[in-house]
Amino acid sequence: MGYIEIFTLDNSASPIRVTTSIGRYGSPSFSLDGKSLVFTRHSSDTLSGPFYAKDSGIYTVSLQIEKDGKIVGIKAEPKYITSGSKAIFSSTNNGSLIVERYNQVAQVFLDGKPEQTLVQSKYTYSISVSPDLKYVAFIDFSELYLAPLTLGPNGEALQISTKPGETTAGLRRLSKSGGAYFSWPVQGFFLFFSFFFFPFFFFFSFFYFFFFYFIYYKKQIGDSSKISWLLGATFYTVSTSSVNNCSADESNKYGLDCIIALTSSIDLSFEVETNIPGTLVAFDNAVILTMDGDESTIIQNGRLIVKGDRILEVGKKEEVEIPDGAEVVDVQGGVIMPGFVDVHAHWSSEFFFFFLLSSFFFSFFFFSFLK
Secondary structure, three states: OEOEEEEOOOOOOOOEEOOOOOEOEEEEEEOOOOOEEEEEEOOOEOOEEOOOOOOOEEEEEEEEEOOOOOEEEEOOOOEEEEOOOEEEEOOOOOOEEEEEOOOEEEEEEOOOOOOEEEEEOOOOOEEEEOOOOOEEEEEEOOEEEEEEOOOOOOOOOEEOOOOOOOOOOOOEEOOOOOOEEEEOOEEEEEEEEEEEEEEEEEOOEEEEEEEEEEEEEEEEEEOOOEEEEEEOOEEEEEEHHHHOOOOOOHHHOOOHHHHHHHOEEEEOOOOOOOOOOOOEEEEEEEEEOOOOOOHHHOEEEEEEEEEOOEEEEEEEHHHOOOOOOOEEEEOOOOEEOOOOOOOOOOEOOOOHHHHHHHHHHHHHHHHHHHO
């Protein structure tokens, strides 16, 4: 959540704010001539609930540009164009957008002409058409596939499928063990987000808003010469022209072995040092709750021995010896227990008010009990 802003790589000018209200913005992209920007304003979902999720859709905005090519502002407020989850400017027609939706991709013309549905699918919802309208890539059962974008004789949309008997013509399978976040060659922009956070406390839940920055450098160039994707920390790239040289049918998994031999990869993983304490500590005179879940296993007047980041021993004080050289910490009857950490949670928009109501009553009765 936040805003979209444009700023220069060398910080030679103040950032230009494109949006004036907080929203769920994403996928900003410049036109080929650098004079326009398209972005998405997202609606509510089961991951993050309904906050700041109004007026969703695809928006464009015209930019004020000086003779030297420097962007100095926007000409007007962003304009709603159509529904969709993501859009880019077509590299073959600067006056049209390639708009991704749930199970289809369409070409939307900014001059008001009727849109053209390019691709449809009954089985997949992760579809992308290359900026030059030559290829379509999609994920089916977690695997990445590529096919030529060929419309019907009367402009009918291409139906994509990997189902036997309905396989798309020219289909190629690119990934062996799954692929995600696939993309076409796009040069001239860099994307940064979550630069600044501030918390909002509401019924024991924290929501974090962040500024969404888009850095512009020179111009965008989009084609279909390559396609790239991620699997874990590995970044894969393959040339689409080389892929076409691989014979492909259902018997050889649509050219998979041939394509793997042509694919390059970069390992993006890295190692960092962790701070593991080297101290030896004995926590004394503690009430220790274990993971057994039985009241009888609560250890009164207990002792816990910790070395570095490992628990060496736990038990009653008289049963556990303090190792030589250990630092002794008198807990004075305090409780030592396993840490309760919830590292992942969803706010479901369909049941949002139920969650709020539950949180309210839980809070009310919990604090009443404490009193």
